[in-house]
Amino acid sequence: xxxxxxxxxxxxxxxxxxxxxxxxxxxxxxxxxxxxxxxxxxxxxxxxxxxxxxxxxxxxxxxxxxxxxxxxxxxxxxxxxxxxxxxxxxxxxxxxxxxxxxxxxxxxxxxxxxxxxxxxxxxxxxxxxxxxxxxxxxxxxxxxxxxxxxxxxxxxxxxxxxxxxxxxxxxxxxxxxxxxxxxxxxxxxxxxxxxxxxxxxxxxxxxxxxxxxxxxxxxxxxxx
Amino acid sequence: xxxxxxxxxxxxxxxxxxxxxxxxxxxxxxxxxxxxxxxxxxxxxxxxxxxxxxxxxxxxxxxxxxxxxxxxxxxxxxxxxxxxxxxxxxxxxxxxxxxxxxxxxxxxxxxxxxxxxxxxxxxxxxxxxxxxxxxxxxxxxxxxxxxxxxxxxxxxxxxxxxxxxxxxxxxxxxxxxxxxxxxxxxxxxxxxxxxxxxxxxxxxxxxxxxxxxxxxxxxxxxxxxxxxxxxxxxxxxxxxxxxxxxxxxxxxxxxxxxxxxxxxxxxxxxxxxxxxxxxxxxxxxx
Numbered sequence: 001x002x003x004x005x006x007x008x009x010x011x012x013x014x015x016x017x018x019x020x021x022x023x024x025x026x027x028x029x030x031x032x033x034x035x036x037x038x039x040x041x042x043x044x045x046x047x048x049x050x051x052x053x054x055x056x057x058x059x060x061x062x063x064x065x066x067x068x069x070x071x072x073x074x075x076x077x078x079x080x081x082x083x084x085x086x087x088x089x090x091x092x093x094x095x096x097x098x099x100x101x102x103x104x105x106x107x108x109x110x111x112x113x114x115x116x117x118x119x120x121x122x123x124x125x126x127x128x129x130x131x132x133x134x135x136x137x138x139x140x141x142x143x144x145x146x147x148x149x150x151x152x153x154x155x156x157x158x159x160x161x162x163x164x165x166x167x168x169x170x171x172x173x174x175x176x177x178x179x180x181x182x183x184x185x186x187x188x189x190x191x192x193x194x195x196x197x198x199x200x201x202x203x204x205x206x207x208x209x210x211x212x213x214x215x216x217x218x219x220x221x222x223x224x
Numbered sequence: 225x226x227x228x229x230x231x232x233x234x235x236x237x238x239x240x241x242x243x244x245x246x247x248x249x250x251x252x253x254x255x256x257x258x259x260x261x262x263x264x265x266x267x268x269x270x271x272x273x274x275x276x277x278x279x280x281x282x283x284x285x286x287x288x289x290x291x292x293x294x295x296x297x298x299x300x301x302x303x304x305x306x307x308x309x310x311x312x313x314x315x316x317x318x319x320x321x322x323x324x325x326x327x328x329x330x331x332x333x334x335x336x337x338x339x340x341x342x343x344x345x346x347x348x349x350x351x352x353x354x355x356x357x358x359x360x361x362x363x364x365x366x367x368x369x370x371x372x373x374x375x376x377x378x379x380x381x382x383x384x385x386x387x388x389x390x391x392x393x394x395x396x397x398x399x400x401x402x403x404x405x406x407x408x409x410x411x412x413x414x415x416x417x418x419x420x421x422x423x424x425x426x427x428x429x430x431x432x433x434x435x436x437x438x439x440x441x442x443x444x445x446x447x448x449x450x451x452x453x454x455x456x457x458x459x460x461x462x463x464x465x466x467x468x469x470x471x472x473x474x475x476x477x478x479x480x481x482x483x484x485x486x487x488x489x490x491x492x493x494x495x496x497x498x499x500x501x502x503x504x505x506x507x508x509x510x
Contacts, residue, residue, distance in 0.1 A: 007362040011348065011355075018350045018412075078344035082428075084312055085346075086363035087336035224314045224328075 001089040008083070008096035013103070015073060022069045023104050026062040030112045033058045038119040046120045052183040055116055056176055059109070060143075060169070066104045067147040068164045070097050071155035080155070084222065094218040097148035105140045121187070128186045131196065135186075138203040139179045145210040146171050152221050178203040263288040263436055263465040264309065268318035271304050278304040279489050282318070286482055288435070291466040293480030293497060295473060297509045300486040302469040303343065306438050309467060310340045323436055336364065339434035341442050341458070345425035349414035353405055353424045356413060357396040357431060364432040367392030399427040404453055418445040423454065430457045437462065440469040473505045 016022055037054055038044070046054060074080045083093055113132070117125040125132075150168045154160035182199035185191040264286040271279040279301040286292045294302045307313040309322055311331035320327040325334045340346075347356045361367050400406045403423040413421060422445045429437065442458050443451045455461050460479050470476040477483055483500045485492035485508050492508060493500065 003368055004363065007359065011351070011359050014355070015348060015350045073348065077348055078342075078346045079348065081312060081340075081342070081344065082346040082360065083363065085310060085335055085338060085340050086360070087332065087365070088363055224312065 001092045001095065004088045004092035005095035005099065008093060009099050012073075012096060012100045016100070016104075022066050023107050025069075026065045026104060026108045027111050029065055030058055030062045030108060031115045033061070034112075034115050034119040043120075048188045049180075049184045051121060051187045052180045054120060055183065056139075056180045058116075059105075059112065059139075060172060060176055062108055062112070063101075063105060063143050063147060063172075064165050064168055066101055066108075067151045067168055068154075068161055070101055070148060070151035072160070075155045075160070080222070090219045090222050091215055093222070094148050094152070094214055097151065098144040098214070101147045101151075102140050102144035105143060106137075109136050109140075127189070128191075131186055131191065132183065134200070135179050135182050135203070138200060138207060139175050141207040142175045142203065142210055143172060145207065145214050149210075149214045149218065149221070152218065156221075174206045175203065178206065261287055262321070263290070263323060264292070264467070265321040266318065267320075269305075269308065269315045269320050270317035271301075271308055271313055272316050277489055279308070279486075280491075282484070282486075282491050282494075284482070284484055284494055286465060286467070288465050289463060290481040291460065291468055291479055293476035293483045294467060294469045294486065295471075295476060295483060295505050295508055296486035296492075299488075300508070301489040302486055303440060304489075305484075305486070306340075306342065306440055306467060306469055309436075310338055310342075310438050311335055312340075336432065337435040339429040339432070339437045339464075341425055341429040341438065342440045345413075345421050346428060347413045347421065347424055350412055352410045352412055353416070353420075353427075354396065354400065354409040356424065357399060357427055358393070360428050360431055361392045361396055366395055366432060395431060399431055399457075402453075402457060403427045404450065419447060419450060422446055423450060426454050426457055430462075435465060437464045437466045439466060441471070442468070443472075471509075474502050477502060477505060 034054075037046075037058075071080075074083075083090070113125070113129075113136075147168060150164060150171065151160075154163035154167065157163050178199045182191075182196055182203075185195060262285050264284060266282050266284045269279060269282040270277065282301075282305060284292065294305060296302050304313065308315050308320060308327070311322070311327060311334055314328045322334050323337045325331070327334070347353070348359075351359070358367075397406070400409045403426055405420060405423050405427065408416065408420060413424065416424070422442075426442065429439075437458055439458055442454075446454065458466070460466075468476060468480065477497045477500055480497035482494065483497040483505065484494045485500075485505060487508055493504070
């Protein structure tokens with residue numbers, strides 16, 4: 001299965017490199033939203049819960065763009081039929097799509113976090129960066145797991161662009177709550193290890209639960 | 225007996241040398257010695273889309289190495305039948321056995337043995353022809369030692385990985401040459417003409433040397449020279465069991481052993497192709 005997943009992932013990354021559809025759109029959206037907040041709030045610096053909320057809501061909305069495009073190429077060019085006709089474990093498709101989304105989100109954040117610091121963050125981000133990276137990676141796993149599942153589900157409908165946000169956003173609410181709650185004290189500079197451990201634990205639990213759910217149901221999702 | 229009957233009134237099957245012998249008996253089956261050897265056995269297969277019945281009461285038996293021509297007007301259920309046989313759609317009623325395995329329960333056993341050439345070429349437009357074929361070769365295990373390109377399924381580890389990779393790549397190159405696309409193999413599919421894309425689709429569908437070819441208008445967009453060049457892969461000369469959906473009534477009947485006529489999702493006739501006259505078959509389109 002891993003070999004098949006690697007084959008599909010390699011194909012997806014090759015197509016993304018050539019079309020430049022998902023990652024540039026997600027990145028441009030994120031930077032634009034930060035600029036809008038910068039001027040809309042008329043503030044050079046945000047702190048605490050507001051900073052944390054703006055960061056995570058923006059990243060989640062950017063993830064919606066990536067999730068919407070994740071299965072689009074399979075739907076538009078018959079890729080799913082090609083996969084269903086091959087004697088492979090179909091879960092490999094979910095693994096590949098989740099891995100692709102995880103990579104897209106990580107690349108997005110490489111640009112988004114410096115942009116956030118530039119446009120909206122007053123205090124120096126560097127002290128909070130190691131823990132923030134940990135939170136981002138944990139959130140990315142959950143987003144990738146549920147995002148690949150939602151994208152596959154939406155691809156079977158007539159209006160995937162409409163279905164993705166309607167399904168995805170409520171399902172990723174625990175990610176938003178955990179990540180934003182853990183980030184808020186971090187950006188204030190008074191993060192306690194117990195507090196961080198609690199929210200990271202919740203995020204990790206969410207990741208494990210949704211990875212297991214996705215692995216269990218993905219095969220049935222593709223079945224006619 | 226009239227040449228056209230509907231649904232359950234007529235279902236016929238043919239086998240081997242009996243193709244030109246019309247057998248009597250109920251349901252009009254031809255030479256129906258039910259048992260091993262049949263590549264396709266359908267008995268009262270039905271498929272619905274919601275409330276709409278797309279396929280109903282289809283009963284066919286096709287022996288290994290034979291060709292079934294599926295005729296019928298647009299919306300008659302031809303593509304639905306092909307997708308049921310390809311395991312892409314579940315039959316909602318009836319019994320469907322393909323390559324000796326019952327669908328949908330054993331669909332996973334059948335997939336490696338099917339070459340499907342449908343309306344969509346199943347090729348990624350942003351990838352080159354060669355990249356698309358390598359991708360499909362990998363999906364079919366032609367490059368990882370699980371399956372030898374020339375020997376069908378082999379036990380894991382039977383081939384060392386490097387030689388399997390070489391074998392898989394050699395198969396891709398051989399298919400590119402066979403369909404006349406070696407020179408344009410590094411062009412993105414989006415830059416190719418429809419005929420060239422169809423050639424690549426033929427290469428993709430036959431890459432893993434499937435036992436059963438499911439062909440939906442396989443010569444669409446092909447010039448006569450290309451159609452002739454692809455004969456060894458998808459024509460009678462391939463020696464494969466074939467299900468051929470076509471609107472070319474005369475051509476379809478000429479290369480088929482069994483002809484299945486569909487009208488409005490129902491079986492209008494199924495009998496040895498030699499016993500179906502073209503005028504009757506053309507009646508399906510009126």
